Amino acid sequence: MDFARAFAKTDYLTVGTQRTIDLAIAALTQAGLSGKDQCLIDVAGGKGVAGCDLASALGCAVVVCDRYPPVLADSEARVRRLGLADRVAVVAADGQRLPLRDGSVAAATCIGAASIIGIPRIFEELARVVRRGGLVVVSDVVWRERPIGPVGSEWGEPPAEIQHALPEYLSVMAAAGLQAEATHQHPYSDWEDYIAPIMEVAREARASGEGEFADELEEGFAVELRWAAAYWDYVTIVARRAS
Ligand SMILES: C[S@@+](CC[C@H](N)C(=O)[O-])C[C@H]1O[C@@H](n2cnc3c(N)ncnc32)[C@H](O)[C@@H]1O
Numbered sequence: 001m002d003f004a005r006a007f008a009k010t011d012y013l014t015v016g017t018q019r020t021i022d023l024a025i026a027a028l029t030q031a032g033l034s035g036k037d038q039c040l041i042d043v044a045g046g047k048g049v050a051g052c053d054l055a056s057a058l059g060c061a062v063v064v065c066d067r068y069p070p071v072l073a074d075s076e077a078r079v080r081r082l083g084l085a086d087r088v089a090v091v092a093a094d095g096q097r098l099p100l101r102d103g104s105v106a107a108a109t110c111i112g113a114a115s116i117i118g119i120p121r122i123f124e125e126l127a128r129v130v131r132r133g134g135l136v137v138v139s140d141v142v143w144r145e146r147p148i149g150p151v152g153s154e155w156g157e158p159p160a161e162i163q164h165a166l167p168e169y170l171s172v173m174a175a176a177g178l179q180a181e182a183t184h185q186h187p188y189s190d191w192e193d194y195i196a197p198i199m200e201v202a203r204e205a206r207a208s209g210e211g212e213f214a215d216e217l218e219e220g221f222a223v224e225l226r227w228a229a230a231y232w233d234y235v236t237i238v239a240r241r242a243s
Pocket of ligand 1: 011013014017043045046047050065066067068071074093095096110111112113115116117171
């Protein structure tokens with residue numbers, strides 16, 4: 001799939017990105033992790049919305065990393081446009097090997113990407129770079145329940161990276177040294193809001209005669225919505241790095 005084109009009409013690359021950013025800003029503010037002396041990392045930062053919002057709201061320095069060049073370019077453009085170049089650094093990096101020293105940041109966010117990067121490796125990296133007592137905010141898809149028996153072909157294959165129900169997911173985080181303090185379940189409307197701009201791209205593609213691309217988008221995301229409605233939850237987790 002041409003992801004850059006699919007997501008051309010949105011800066012949000014996962015479900016409820018803005019809700020997770022708002023939860024992260026509230027948690028970090030409450031924990032006193034704001035101000036110019038604090039540094040945070042947003043891992044797999046996509047088009048840079050979280051990095052810029054966190055830097056603006058908290059007045060802190062933020063490192064935004066991702067490994068996909070097109071979104072790094074989008075992040076850099078956003079940072080320049082918002083005049084945040086003195087506070088937000090955009091770097092190419094793999095979430096499995098973050099380019100930071102142990103305990104060097106006050107907090108980390110990883111929005112919609114931990115399962116994609118790889119669990120538990122990403123949690124071990126987040127726990128390594130965040131100082132003791134710091135905060136880690138992640139959002140991800142978890143199993144609400146699993147299908148009993150085989151599902152029909154209209155369901156496709158569920159993505160292999162979705163592995164855990166929430167209690168197991170929290171246990172894996174805890175084993176890496178990240179103790180959950182709060183979990184927030186996103187409403188189903190966050191899935192619909194996430195998919196709406198992609199369906200707009202599909203409509204435009206169909207209108208301009210690109211039926212195959214339109215079908216790919218509509219069918220692919222219809223399957224995702226079907227799984228979400230029946231079997232998946234989208235959650236934001238606020239965790240503390242064990243001291
Ligand atoms: C679902 S998107 C979420 C992006 C952003 N956090 C947001 O909410 O809009 C996942 C992001 O993870 C990035 N990504 C995937 N694997 C990665 C890896 N191993 N290291 C760093 N980034 C990765 C992708 O390039 C993409 O930008």
